[in-house]
Amino acid sequence: MIQNLDLFPVGNCAASGLIDRQGRIVWGCVPRVDGDPFFSTLLSDRDPGAEDVQGLWAIEAEDLAHVRQSYLRNTPIVRTELTDKKGDTLEILDFCPRYRQFGRVYRPTAFIRLVRPISGTPRIRIRLRPTVNWGEAPARRTTGSNHIRYVGGPATMRLTTNCPVSHITEERLFRLEEPIAMFLGPDEGFDADVAATTSRMLNETRDYWRNWVRTLSVPLEWQEAVIRAAITLKLCAYEETGAIVAALTTSIPEHAESGRNWDYRYCWLRDAYYVVQALTRLGAADMLENYLGYLRNLVDKEKGGHVQPVYGVGLEPGLVERIAHALPGYRGMGPVRIGNQAHEHLQHDVYGQIILSTVQAFFDERLLRPATVEDFRALEPVGERAYELHATPDASLWEFRGREAIHTYSAVMCWAACDRLGNAAVQLGLLERAKYWNDRAQEMRETIESRAYNEKLGRFAATFDGEELDASLLQLVDVRFVPASDPRMKATIEAVEKGLRRGPYMLRYAIPDDFGEPKTAFNICTFWLIEALHLSGRGDEARDLFEEMLTRRTAAGLLSEDISFDGNELWGNYPQTYSLVGLINCATLLSKPWAAVR
Known part of the structure; x- marks a missing residue:
């Protein structure tokens, strides 16, 4: 077998x-x-x-x-x-x-x-x-x-x-x-x-x-799929510290003989942000609260300086990548990697994800430990780093190993960090700090809109002053940088779909990277497309595509990171938190309201 x-x-x-x-x-x-x-x-x-x-x-x-x-x-x-x-x-x-x-x-x-x-x-x-x-x-x-x-x-x-x-x-x-x-x-x-x-x-x-499960606020439709995804996301938490790993495996290749074999058994701040975002939408406050403890320890540890995109589940910063030579790899397709070089990368979106994960604690009365003024003060250096770095090159959320650029997604997440600090300051009654952060967010917005929007093409680009496409541009709607109804965003959605869609499924990007051209689709990007289709008025298409993705789950009701273009085989590490987050978010967005049965 x-x-x-x-x-x-x-x-x-x-x-x-x-x-x-x-x-x-x-x-x-x-x-x-x-x-x-x-x-x-x-x-x-x-x-x-x-x-x-x-x-x-x-x-x-x-x-x-x-x-x-x-x-x-x-x-x-x-x-x-x-x-x-x-x-x-x-x-x-x-x-x-x-x-x-x-x-x-x-x-x-x-x-x-x-x-x-x-x-x-x-x-x-x-x-x-x-x-x-x-x-x-x-x-x-x-x-x-x-x-x-x-x-x-x-x-x-x-x-x-x-x-x-x-x-x-x-x-x-x-x-x-x-x-x-x-x-x-x-x-x-x-x-x-x-x-x-x-x-x-x-x-x-x-x-x-x-x-x-009884504590979850599930949508009317697709409840079994959502519940299974939520349970599995919880299994990806290392509760002793609050860390959330990206997957339970290492070195499942992104496609056959690709060499794209990575160790995902660590806590990426980006992936964890998406997990707590999805589970918070379902009312799973315990996951949010435990992860916030992990983040507070991390922020204290870094003392306002550089934050890595990924840490060990025990807050370990050093995840030196090495090869396990005794294991031939999944179907013999090595290498088997231990550790992840991404801990060395500059990925500026992490500053936004720290604050976006934390900001709810300033508003959510359910939490055993609501966020305090002291917590806000501890986050401000993170905001300062976001402001300082928002228009500088990084490796992007896709963790390119051979090139850097000023990536729109990273810049927008840095903007979101300052924007949400302004919201938290208002909630705490710190009006001078609210003005400070809102002014910074506005300055950053003007920079992003002038350099990430390509006038000639009539759409946003994946890099400043560039023309590239990548699926993360669809997230400009989710972080409230631009509404789906904005003509600039409509044109961006159309361009991303045309350039990156392969049948029902979406690529992250289509250009060759350090390992050549991508040969499988990236499941979370397909879910991002589903959200964008729905929000831009193409609801029937969104539902059809969501139902298609549900048919591609394993017998356990789960997804890995990647899928073949024909939809017949899953690839990449498993179970992948990104993919399960996408399932939950889309089900919540697309479902008929509970009022429909009352």
Whole structure:
């Protein structure tokens, strides 16, 4: 079976893993999302069913005939049903425990697998083969009467189970006559009945997620798609610090043999801004509040100086890019990268994203910690940096590695930083500061309109004094720089669509970059086009295109970063927060109002 991205994520905002359509865990890192892949098969060139494959956790039925797989409703708990050729059936429930306990959220770096026979007596084999040091070797193993320890990597993991340990270590076929519970977590004693305890954890985890979903303000239409996207965005949070990663994977190429293989297991301030923007629209204030803590720590750390576009989930600034040579890569398409050179880039839009993420806290009375005058004062140096840099070259949001220019999107986001500081100052009653920031925003607006608008072409350009197109120009409407009804913006939308649309889907840009011409479409850009079509009066076209994008999701209801021009294959890291943000925003924008059913 060829590797693909038709995968079901599980997680608890500390641990995360990806499960394939045969019920095998093929990806999962410890002790954090950006750690060593304990399960690494996704980045191998091997069929996960091969006898000698490493880096997975498989529960296999002998003579498998049929598989059914889905999430339990409104949870990230995966149910896989395996049926053999005799009709004997078993069920696997996969989840990472998460629920409130002792006045805090219990979310260990742990994976739970519950296996039970449904009909007949299926024969199964359990293959638990973790790797260490980025696939260099199998984890060393020690055993006890009811546990197996896996050592040699950055975190020792312990499996506690009521299954005979030798069934697992010997990988022997055996009859599944009674339920099996397996808890793979920290190297600690499990001083309780593993079957009863994991069953309780299942119920409490299920209840936690269903209660969280009940707090969301979902649109009338496409609720199942929106809920699944929202749950998965929450799985991309590293709750201990408030960071939000761009995806759960590294090095899934943007297209076949492209070399465009990046590590997305870090917190891009831009991506995180879009995530909290989308979830705030759904009422998920907990995600916003936790991320704001991450931002406050970051702003304090940088003391008004240069802000990187990306940091580690523990606020680490150094994400030195290197190659993991032991892993051949997704379908053998290496390299497998650890770290991301973008931490060295100048990307000036980040100053806007810090303030746009934070400004709601000056107005939102739901928050446990509303923003204060002191928070405003701490943000003002960020605004000063935005003003200072708004008309200077950077690598753009697309992170070009071989060229710089003054990018319109970056300049507009810097403008938005100063504009929103003016709004916050008014809310706080700091009228002199409001005038200061509004004056700066107006000055920046005049510069952008004179240099980003191309009079000859009658539209905005992607760079100052240039002619280039890129899809980020569609965001000028979202940040309220120019309304969709403005003739300049209408012409820009038409030009972007004509120049970058390939069938239903949108490119980021069409010009060659450091790796040649793009050969796949970028999913968030298609969602940006959908928003622009709707706001410019082309509502029916927008709905049709949105429905098209929904058909391209995996069985789990999710999207990666990129899609082939024919729509038949997803590429890029998965699940991609950008893409899920686009789904939520478009559903919210396009849906009929709730009043339609009242």
